[in-house]
Amino acid sequence: MAMQTQGGESDDVMSEINVTPLVDVMLVLLVVFIVTAPLLSNAIHVNLPKTDQTAPPEIKEAVNVSVDAQGKIFLDKREIALESVEPELKSLKEKDPEMSLHLHGDDGANYGIVAKVMASIERAGIQKLQVLTSVQ
Numbered sequence: 001m002a003m004q005t006q007g008g009e010s011d012d013v014m015s016e017i018n019v020t021p022l023v024d025v026m027l028v029l030l031v032v033f034i035v036t037a038p039l040l041s042n043a044i045h046v047n048l049p050k051t052d053q054t055a056p057p058e059i060k061e062a063v064n065v066s067v068d069a070q071g072k073i074f075l076d077k078r079e080i081a082l083e084s085v086e087p088e089l090k091s092l093k094e095k096d097p098e099m100s101l102h103l104h105g106d107d108g109a110n111y112g113i114v115a116k117v118m119a120s121i122e123r124a125g126i127q128k129l130q131v132l133t134s135v136q
């Protein structure tokens with residue numbers, strides 16, 4: 001003997017969702033975001049003084065030394081001999097003590113020649129050396 005409740009058909013499933021709690025949570029999150037967003041910026045507002053316009057600092061180009069697959073050495077697209085790498089770099093270093101140098105070594109270049117060029121760069125007193133490679 002099963003008991004029946006009033007209303008007759010109580011086996012029906014309620015198919016509506018109550019969105020009121022969802023809206024309440026979203027409004028609370030929105031208020032929290034609105035309150036905290038200005039606090040995330042640590043900008044200090046300063047009134048800067050007015051001055052005359054000045055020239056931007058001079059951007060110096062790096063000197064390029066390249067060794068191709070045949071073992072030829074180039075200093076800024078000008079072919080030079082291995083023996084003249086060091087004197088050429090010393091004269092460039094005297095003109096600009098803060099010069100930087102980019103070394104391009106071909107993948108098929110003889111390692112011995114590239115090593116000799118690197119030794120010449122070190123003897124010339126170059127401190128800022130970048131060995132450039134390609135990204136795969």
